[in-house]
Amino acid sequence: MKPLSDSERAELLPALDGWSLVEGRDAIRKRFVFEDFGAAFAWMSRVALAAEKAGHHPEWFNVYNRVDVVLSTHDAGGLTRRDVELAQRMDLYASGLL
Numbered sequence: 001m002k003p004l005s006d007s008e009r010a011e012l013l014p015a016l017d018g019w020s021l022v023e024g025r026d027a028i029r030k031r032f033v034f035e036d037f038g039a040a041f042a043w044m045s046r047v048a049l050a051a052e053k054a055g056h057h058p059e060w061f062n063v064y065n066r067v068d069v070v071l072s073t074h075d076a077g078g079l080t081r082r083d084v085e086l087a088q089r090m091d092l093y094a095s096g097l098l
């Protein structure tokens with residue numbers, strides 16, 4: 001699968017809520033903060049099931065109610081639509097809208 005084109009980046013990345021580019025790597029990152037560990041882990045569990053179903057997995061680090069996430073597509077060596085889709089789903093789960 002191919003990395004996002006410049007026009008796709010210009011269109012898709014600004015539309016993501018609170019995600020930013022990782023320095024020195026073609027990846028995006030975001031810090032999620034939840035009420036407590038249980039809420040963070042519940043969210044991680046939902047994301048994990050969706051990631052497994054999509055065959056596309058986050059790089060994440062959890063401490064108590066905080067989850068730091070980095071998304072990139074290893075097979076493509078950079079950002080693809082799969083990263084955008086997973087980011088959008090993570091945000092929907094965290095917002096309670098899904």
Ligand code: HBI
Nearest residue numbers: 055056057058072073074075076
């Ligand atoms: N997750 N982020 C990410 N990037 C990948 O390239 C990837 C993945 N999950 C599974 C997966 N690739 C499989 O297709 C194998 O390449 C491991």
